Amino acid sequence: MRKAIKYLLVSTFILSFVEIGYSIPQFARKYGVTCFTCHATVPKLNAFGNAFRRNGFMLPGTSDPTPVWQQDVLPLSGMPHPMYMRRNITNNMLTSTTNGIPSGKTLHVDTFNSAFELYSGGTAGDHLSYLAFLTIHVDPEIEAGGEEGGDDHGDSGSSGSNVASIGTHLGTEFHQFFIVYNNLFSNSNTGKMNVRLGFFHLDIPFMRLRKLTTEMSPNLVYNVMPVNGGFNLDRRQLGVSAFGGLGSMKLRLDYEVAIVNGTNNLLDTNEDKDLFIRAAINRNDRLRVGMLYYKGNQNIGGGSNLSVTIDSFTRFGYDVTYNLPRGASVFGQWLEGKDDDIDWVISGDQPFEYTGGFIGTEFPLSVFSPQNRLLRKIWLAGKYDFMNVSKQIVTGDMMVDNMLATNTGNQNEIKMYTATLRYYFQPNVFLIVEKGFQDNLIGYPPLDDMTDGAASGAAGRVLDVDADWFMLMFVLAF
Amino acid sequence: MKTQIEIFSRRSTAVFIRTISVTSITFILSISAFSQEFAGNGMSNEQSKENIAKGRGVYNTSCSYCHGLSGKGDGPAADFLIPAPRDFTSGEYKYRRTPSGELPTDWDLFDRITKGVHGTSMINWADLPEEKRWQLVYYIKTFSDKFKDEPDRSVINVGVPPEPTIESLSRGREFYIDAECWKCHGLSGRGDGPSADELKNNKGEISIPRDLTIARNYGRGSSQRAIYLTLLSGLDGTPMPSYQDAFEDMDEELWDLVNYIYSLSN
Numbered sequence: 001m002r003k004a005i006k007y008l009l010v011s012t013f014i015l016s017f018v019e020i021g022y023s024i025p026q027f028a029r030k031y032g033v034t035c036f037t038c039h040a041t042v043p044k045l046n047a048f049g050n051a052f053r054r055n056g057f058m059l060p061g062t063s064d065p066t067p068v069w070q071q072d073v074l075p076l077s078g079m080p081h082p083m084y085m086r087r088n089i090t091n092n093m094l095t096s097t098t099n100g101i102p103s104g105k106t107l108h109v110d111t112f113n114s115a116f117e118l119y120s121g122g123t124a125g126d127h128l129s130y131l132a133f134l135t136i137h138v139d140p141e142i143e144a145g146g147e148e149g150g151d152d153h154g155d156s157g158s159s160g161s162n163v164a165s166i167g168t169h170l171g172t173e174f175h176q177f178f179i180v181y182n183n184l185f186s187n188s189n190t191g192k193m194n195v196r197l198g199f200f201h202l203d204i205p206f207m208r209l210r211k212l213t214t215e216m217s218p219n220l221v222y223n224v225m226p227v228n229g230g231f232n233l234d235r236r237q238l239g240v241s242a243f244g245g246l247g248s249m250k251l252r253l254d255y256e257v258a259i260v261n262g263t264n265n266l267l268d269t270n271e272d273k274d275l276f277i278r279a280a281i282n283r284n285d286r287l288r289v290g291m292l293y294y295k296g297n298q299n300i301g302g303g304s305n306l307s308v309t310i311d312s313f314t315r316f317g318y319d320v321t322y323n324l325p326r327g328a329s330v331f332g333q334w335l336e337g338k339d340d341d342i343d344w345v346i347s348g349d350q351p352f353e354y355t356g357g358f359i360g361t362e363f364p365l366s367v368f369s370p371q372n373r374l375l376r377k378i379w380l381a382g383k384y385d386f387m388n389v390s391k392q393i394v395t396g397d398m399m400v401d402n403m404l405a406t407n408t409g410n411q412n413e414i415k416m417y418t419a420t421l422r423y424y425f426q427p428n429v430f431l432i433v434e435k436g437f438q439d440n441l442i443g444y445p446p447l448d449d450m451t452d453g454a455a456s457g458a459a460g461r462v463l464d465v466d467a468d469w470f471m472l473m474f475v476l477a478f
Numbered sequence: 479m480k481t482q483i484e485i486f487s488r489r490s491t492a493v494f495i496r497t498i499s500v501t502s503i504t505f506i507l508s509i510s511a512f513s514q515e516f517a518g519n520g521m522s523n524e525q526s527k528e529n530i531a532k533g534r535g536v537y538n539t540s541c542s543y544c545h546g547l548s549g550k551g552d553g554p555a556a557d558f559l560i561p562a563p564r565d566f567t568s569g570e571y572k573y574r575r576t577p578s579g580e581l582p583t584d585w586d587l588f589d590r591i592t593k594g595v596h597g598t599s600m601i602n603w604a605d606l607p608e609e610k611r612w613q614l615v616y617y618i619k620t621f622s623d624k625f626k627d628e629p630d631r632s633v634i635n636v637g638v639p640p641e642p643t644i645e646s647l648s649r650g651r652e653f654y655i656d657a658e659c660w661k662c663h664g665l666s667g668r669g670d671g672p673s674a675d676e677l678k679n680n681k682g683e684i685s686i687p688r689d690l691t692i693a694r695n696y697g698r699g700s701s702q703r704a705i706y707l708t709l710l711s712g713l714d715g716t717p718m719p720s721y722q723d724a725f726e727d728m729d730e731e732l733w734d735l736v737n738y739i740y741s742l743s744n
Contacts, residue, residue: 031601031602032594032596032601032602032694033594033598033599033600033601034597034598034599036558036559036560036599037555037559037599037601040555040557040558041558046543046554046555046557046558047543047553047554047555048543048544048553048555049555051543058605059540059601059603059605059606060539060540060543061536061539061540061606061610062540062603062605062606063605064605188539189539190539248538248539249538249542249543249547249553249554250538250547284547284554285543285554285555286554323554325557326557327557327558364558371678371682371683371684373675373684376558
């Protein structure tokens with residue numbers, strides 16, 4: 001029973017963070033066009049879609065003074081997306097994990113889940129627009145899990161102490177809600193400078209909601225957190241930002257400067273505000289080269305005293321994207337992170353550094369036969385994430401090789417491989433099949449996106465725990 | 479299968495007389511009707527170097543994502559658009575009031591920018607100020623040398639649609655079969671004819687016949703006059719031919735066909 005409850009809680013927590021990329025059919029209805037006007041494929045925006053977004057959800061070069069409540073189209077879109085996922089988590093450490101998988105064992109978890117997302121966006125006058133994004137979770141409906149496998153490290157083997165649970169957890173959450181004042185200093189209606197206020201995603205180069213791999217394959221380097229930390233780079237932030245694009249399609253500088261609370265939640269945990277700067281040069285919307293910088297502070301003390309343990313951290317990185325003809329793209333991100341204290345449990349500062357990134361590609365199968373209608377419906381995405389934490393410092397000593405006593409050997413690197421297939425019955429009706437494997441985790445258990453440092457005293461350190469998953473998801477956007 | 483000649487020879491005298499009787503009324507009403515639907519209220523500004531330059535700015539801001547900076551229809555967002563964005567350098571336009579093979583009028587271009595093309599990714603740009611839409615027209619014309627000498631263009635005269643009677647629909651159905659519309663658009667008009675999967679445009683790209691049962695899918699609009707115009711002008715650059723020659727001096731029969739097609743979505 002305790003295991004059932006544990007699995008229930010773990011899955012509920014994991015799936016409450018599973019977001020999928022989105023498109024907003026409401027806009028297609030408003031303008032009477034197809035999804036492909038703004039999307040290469042859902043949810044991947046094309047150049048026009050990006051221009052539409054930069055201009056506050058208005059056609060580039062135009063303004064729409066009619067407020068959303070006076071428009072003919074109901075300003076609402078929905079997206080149910082039931083899914084099934086099987087995860088296998090193998091503990092290769094010398095000891096049991098803090099959350100109970102014995103050494104050498106593999107935990108299987110099968111999960112059925114359903115979520116329904118609601119979007120609303122539009123204009124509220126000449127310069128004002130808004131976006132709201134609400135998720136209603138119903139999860140998990142059915143879940144089963146078990147452990148099996150021999151013990152490589154001395155314990156006797158065990159074959160499956162299976163658990164099953166049937167239950168429903170209903171919850172709602174505002175993922176985004178912000179208003180934008182568009183075209184601050186000009187009436188060009190090209191989004192040269194906009195200011196937004198509210199709960200929004202920063203303009204991260206490979207934003208989680210617009211990639212074709214799913215949230216089970218997060219961009220790892222964006223998601224490193226210290227113990228009790230509350231910060232993920234590509235999650236929503238509460239704050240204010242100035243963003244836009246300067247120049248023309250031929251050569252444009254996209255930018256964002258934001259002041260945010262840095263917690264991914266409504267409530268801040270410290271008195272300081274975080275700074276985010278993003279700049280990217282776009283050439284013909286084919287080639288994009290950019291950088292990002294984030295400087296923040298977060299309370300990792302976990303107590304009520306906000307000044308107890310402050311981790312000052314930075315993230316700095318470069319990225320490149322090249323959009324090939326016929327819808328294909330290749331991309332890469334390199335990023336380094338520095339935290340001056342990742343662990344409040346251990347006395348004294350526990351500095352932590354990592355480097356890493358990811359490379360990937362997204363393309364339709366029709367690149368091989370452009371006029372083949374079937375192949376246009378199939379998109380493939382692949383991503384390889386890598387991280388190196390060899391500069392980890394524990395208890396004041398540089399650990400060139402991460403020789404934690406619990407690991408079987410040097411575990412300095414984390415790697416993750418993801419392959420995703422999407423089949424589009426219609427642009428707004430599609431099936432996602434994903435297979436992934438991750439070699440080593442940061443922290444344990446793999447809550448959220450397998451890198452949630454808040455989950456364990458070993459957070460911020462590489463653990464010899466591997467995971468793989470297989471996922472099926474059906475999506476309908478309307 | 480009956481030939482067109484056989485069918486046409488069965489026209490009754492009554493039909494002929496009725497044709498004559500409504501012709502004069504049609505002629506008068508068509509002028510006002512035409513002006514309401516297709517004609518504009520004149521150009522808001524002139525085709526000048528200054529306006530062309532301004533049009534370029536508007537184009538680069540709003541149009542180049544799909545049509546490309548050079549107007550070749552190869553913008554970065556063009557890859558997955560079906561139909562593909564217009565290649566302005568070809569000087570070939572689908573939606574015109576002019577006969578097949580002729581250039582569109584300035585008003586045709588302005589009208590298309592304003593109304594968009596239904597069922598495609600070509601948005602209606604009515605939110606763009608009228609002055610800017612005219613500037614766009616002038617700039618778009620510079621992509622093709624065919625516009626250089628501003629050749630004369632004749633405009634197809636669209637009359638007033640006759641009542642879609644049962645008889646008219648019945649005759650229209652026969653024309654639909656005989657003119658082989660069904661080969662592409664299907665017997666039920668759903669765009670599922672035997673040739674539908676093989677159609678390509680002049681550039682060798684996929685060309686999908688319209689599902690005629692869905693009014694919002696009609697690129698030019700689904701009114702009877704719009705259908706009439708499409709049948710006479712054809713959609714240059716696509717497999718949709720002009721039926722101007724086939725229906726020469728057979729205006730009433732053409733309206734029968736129009737009525738039948740119109741009925742598919744109404």
